[in-house]
Amino acid sequence: MVKTIDGRKIAKELNETTKEKVQQLKKQGIQPGLAVILVGENQASQRYVHMKEKKAIELGINSISKVFPETISESDLLIEIERLNDDPTVNGILVQSPLPKHINEQKVIETIDYHKDVDGFHPVNVGNLFLNVSKPYPVACTPKGVMTLLEKYNINVDGARVVIIGRSSIVGKPMLALMLNANATIIDVHSHTKDITEYTKDADIVISAVGKVATITEADLKEGACVIDVGQNLDKNGKLVGDVDYDPENSKIGYITPVPGGVGPMTIATLMQQTVEMCEWSKLK
Amino acid sequence: MVKTIDGRKIAKELNETTKEKVQQLKKQGIQPGLAVILVGENQASQRYVHMKEKKAIELGINSISKVFPETISESDLLIEIERLNDDPTVNGILVQSPLPKHINEQKVIETIDYHKDVDGFHPVNVGNLFLNVSKPYPVACTPKGVMTLLEKYNINVDGARVVIIGRSSIVGKPMLALMLNANATIIDVHSHTKDITEYTKDADIVISAVGKVATITEADLKEGACVIDVGQNLDKNGKLVGDVDYDPENSKIGYITPVPGGVGPMTIATLMQQTVEMCEWSKLK
Numbered sequence: 001m002v003k004t005i006d007g008r009k010i011a012k013e014l015n016e017t018t019k020e021k022v023q024q025l026k027k028q029g030i031q032p033g034l035a036v037i038l039v040g041e042n043q044a045s046q047r048y049v050h051m052k053e054k055k056a057i058e059l060g061i062n063s064i065s066k067v068f069p070e071t072i073s074e075s076d077l078l079i080e081i082e083r084l085n086d087d088p089t090v091n092g093i094l095v096q097s098p099l100p101k102h103i104n105e106q107k108v109i110e111t112i113d114y115h116k117d118v119d120g121f122h123p124v125n126v127g128n129l130f131l132n133v134s135k136p137y138p139v140a141c142t143p144k145g146v147m148t149l150l151e152k153y154n155i156n157v158d159g160a161r162v163v164i165i166g167r168s169s170i171v172g173k174p175m176l177a178l179m180l181n182a183n184a185t186i187i188d189v190h191s192h193t194k195d196i197t198e199y200t201k202d203a204d205i206v207i208s209a210v211g212k213v214a215t216i217t218e219a220d221l222k223e224g225a226c227v228i229d230v231g232q233n234l235d236k237n238g239k240l241v242g243d244v245d246y247d248p249e250n251s252k253i254g255y256i257t258p259v260p261g262g263v264g265p266m267t268i269a270t271l272m273q274q275t276v277e278m279c280e281w282s283k284l285k
Numbered sequence: 286m287v288k289t290i291d292g293r294k295i296a297k298e299l300n301e302t303t304k305e306k307v308q309q310l311k312k313q314g315i316q317p318g319l320a321v322i323l324v325g326e327n328q329a330s331q332r333y334v335h336m337k338e339k340k341a342i343e344l345g346i347n348s349i350s351k352v353f354p355e356t357i358s359e360s361d362l363l364i365e366i367e368r369l370n371d372d373p374t375v376n377g378i379l380v381q382s383p384l385p386k387h388i389n390e391q392k393v394i395e396t397i398d399y400h401k402d403v404d405g406f407h408p409v410n411v412g413n414l415f416l417n418v419s420k421p422y423p424v425a426c427t428p429k430g431v432m433t434l435l436e437k438y439n440i441n442v443d444g445a446r447v448v449i450i451g452r453s454s455i456v457g458k459p460m461l462a463l464m465l466n467a468n469a470t471i472i473d474v475h476s477h478t479k480d481i482t483e484y485t486k487d488a489d490i491v492i493s494a495v496g497k498v499a500t501i502t503e504a505d506l507k508e509g510a511c512v513i514d515v516g517q518n519l520d521k522n523g524k525l526v527g528d529v530d531y532d533p534e535n536s537k538i539g540y541i542t543p544v545p546g547g548v549g550p551m552t553i554a555t556l557m558q559q560t561v562e563m564c565e566w567s568k569l570k
Binding site: 124133177 | 454475
């Protein structure tokens with residue numbers, strides 16, 4: 001029977017570790033801080049920002065939220081980011097997506113001081129990741145959380161055949177880079193691949209980050225495969241499901257991250273972990 | 286019979302195009318400049334630097350070479366780079382590898398103004414490449430030259446199964462990124478892959494950048510495959526050969542870049558092309 005990779009449990013343990021780290025830092029007079037910028041009134045965005053604030057406070061991390069109206073100009077938003085860049089109490093800055101159409105998202109990402117780029121989206125940090133440089137740098141939180149899950153479940157990555165479905169800047173691409181750095185043989189399939197199942201059927205690890213119900217099914221995977229499902233989709237009954245269609249009671253898959261309860265909880269836990277790491281790195285000179 | 290991808294011919298055409306571009310720029314009072322830094326007396330490095338100087342002059346590009354003794358300190362080298370960063374007559378700066386062991390190569394690369402990073406090695410430019418950003422940025426010259434060759438020979442990349450052998454920062458990784466941006470299904474195999482031929486035998490395009498004689502042979506490729514051989518090796522007779530072992534008279538391969546005369550000439554031609562592009566970009570505001 002397929003083993004579930006319990007993201008909630010691992011996230012809980014990670015959060016406890018982060019909380020202890022924060023307590024240790026406080027004893028040295030160091031207080032980590034996370035700033036979240038929200039533009040507009042998108043309800044899902046408001047929920048995500050609220051979850052991040054709540055988790056930060058729970059772990060002892062200072063939470064600074066800046067909410068701006070949809071109409072804020074790009075230049076004013078950039079000024080606000082620069083203000084946070086200069087604020088010594090802030091170790092991590094993230095700008096909640098999506099942004100209004102009149103604001104250039106890439107410009108916003110590049111304005112964040114890359115030492116405070118807690119989402120790991122700044123080109124310098126993406127470059128550092130792809131190059132596998134030796135000094136510390138932030139990494140996109142969802143893929144970083146996936147690597148933690150695999151590590152905790154002792155899933156071998158070195159020399160493994162890893163198929164990544166998707167190539168977004170937020171998940172697919174950093175996932176590819178992390179896997180390559182961990183010595184996997186990596187395969188990236190996407191919307192221009194004729195038949196993705198040609199690749200998934202032999203893969204040791206499949207990571208699906210497409211956002212479509214039943215992107216792959218049981219038949220497209222090999223026996224004992226490890227499946228990381230990053231999908232967050234609503235099926236025809238309005239139920240939250242991932243990209244992978246399988247029968248938990250009767251599957252030949254080895255391991256899978258369930259949706260919900262797999263990758264999702266790890267993303268926020270990793271965001272908190274990384275905020276504290278970036279606080280520690282800022283003290284190294 | 287296998288068709289040869291004539292790198293010398295395409296490089297010659299590219300150089301002529303670059304030369305005309307330089308003439309057009311000169312009429313507008315714009316003079317592109319390329320600065321090459323060499324540390325020490327490595328003979329191969331001296332040869333490469335000389336080739337670059339010679340080609341630049343031939344195409345009408347200003348050539349500035351700075352040669353320093355092996356003993357130069359890291360901080361003095363960084364000062365010299367900053368001097369070139371501030372020099373408005375310089376559009377491209379490259380530091381010839383290898384550097385002496387007491388100098389941190391990554392630090393040197395990061396000190397080059399990324400707007401003048403003509404080798405495309407700076408993390409910002411690597412990040413821009415991996416993210417496939419829309420604004421112009423420099424790209425590692427060997428992989429960029431490979432894309433030009435494929436384009437000139439109308440080799441389809443979109444949806445193609447592309448296997449890259451190797452994952453160096455200079456070739457393998459930027460090659461992977463360029464191919465992914467061009468919508469190929471990409472597979473990266475390397476020293477931790479159990480059997481690379483499992484992947485090469487089905488590939489539409491194989492790019493070998495390993496640096497080992499007979500990394501792959503005829504038997505490891507499919508009929509009609511396109512092979513890009515980036516290897517530069519000396520065989521047991523001291524002859525310059527690539528990574529790929531095949532019989533030009535009797536091969537089922539579709540296309541191949543010969544060694545020498547394939548990828549090699551394109552690298553320098555691309556360096557010149559990119560220097561002039563970076564000069565043009567510096568005028569856009």
